[in-house]
Amino acid sequence: MTVTVLLFASYADAVGRSQIEIDVESGATVKDIIEHVRKLGDATRLPAAPVVAVNEQYASRDRELRAGDEVALIPPVSGG
Amino acid sequence: MYSAIVERPIDSSSIIERVSRGANGAVVLFLGTVREVNDGRDVTGIEYTAYRSMAARVLSTIVEEAAALADSNDVAVEHRLGELEVGECSVAVAVAHPHRSRAFEAARYVIEELKQRVPIWKREHYVDGTREWVRPTSRDANDFVDAGEGGGR
Numbered sequence: 665m666t667v668t669v670l671l672f673a674s675y676a677d678a679v680g681r682s683q684i685e686i687d688v689e690s691g692a693t694v695k696d697i698i699e700h701v702r703k704l705g706d707a708t709r710l711p712a713a714p715v716v717a718v719n720e721q722y723a724s725r726d727r728e729l730r731a732g733d734e735v736a737l738i739p740p741v742s743g744g
Numbered sequence: 745m746y747s748a749i750v751e752r753p754i755d756s757s758s759i760i761e762r763v764s765r766g767a768n769g770a771v772v773l774f775l776g777t778v779r780e781v782n783d784g785r786d787v788t789g790i791e792y793t794a795y796r797s798m799a800a801r802v803l804s805t806i807v808e809e810a811a812a813l814a815d816s817n818d819v820a821v822e823h824r825l826g827e828l829e830v831g832e833c834s835v836a837v838a839v840a841h842p843h844r845s846r847a848f849e850a851a852r853y854v855i856e857e858l859k860q861r862v863p864i865w866k867r868e869h870y871v872d873g874t875r876e877w878v879r880p881t882s883r884d885a886n887d888f889v890d891a892g893e894g895g896g897r
Contacts, residue, residue, distance in 0.1 A: 670795065672793065672795055673867070674865075717795070736795055738795070738863050739865060739877070741859070741860070741863055741864060742859075742864070742865050742877070742880050743794070743835070743859060743863075743865070744776050744834065744859040744864075
């Protein structure tokens with residue numbers, strides 16, 4: 665199945681892209697996606713346990729994914 | 745209640761108008777503006793980006809929470825994205841209430857929660873031509889992830 669990964673700000677810089685489609689086996693979790701993405705970029709700039717949102721809701725690393733999910737890696741926010 | 749992510753200058757008087765009613769005896773307006781010095785470095789401007797759809801959603805949730813806290817629907821917030829110069833307004837919060845105490849409390853709630861939970865990022869541009877993503881200094885965003893959106897206060 666395919667999930668869409670969104671990267672923002674410093675994480676997008678670390679990987680050099682802001683959106684990636686990733687093929688994963690069913691049963692894959694947020695943690696699997698993080699490990700996959702860290703291999704694509706400068707892992708020193710992508711923490712092992714970043715804040716993640718799935719379909720625009722903050723989610724834990726154990727969250728099991730479904731086909732078509734939108735997984736966003738959220739750098740420390742700094743709005744305001 | 746009103747919340748919006750915008751890419752144009754913020755008009756604070758229009759935010760005030762959104763919450764002003766005859767029943768209210770107090771209007772609190774908070775404006776966040778671009779500061780010329782941060783951590784000792786001279787700043788020429790700030791660029792704001794966002795996970796826009798989620799930011800709009802979380803901002804709306806925060807406004808609903810603030811309205812419940814103040815027992816007033818007269819809560820409004822706008823956050824601007826894009827390139828801002830020193831002195832420009834990046835965020836405006838207005839809360840109106842029959843009495844000032846609740847208005848202050850709810851306005852403070854909106855800006856503090858916004859800074860912790862809304863997926864917006866700023867990159868400062870410095871006099872020497874460099875630019876850097878700003879790392880927040882207060883609470884670690886990881887503190888609230890396990891509680892999910894709306895938790896972690």
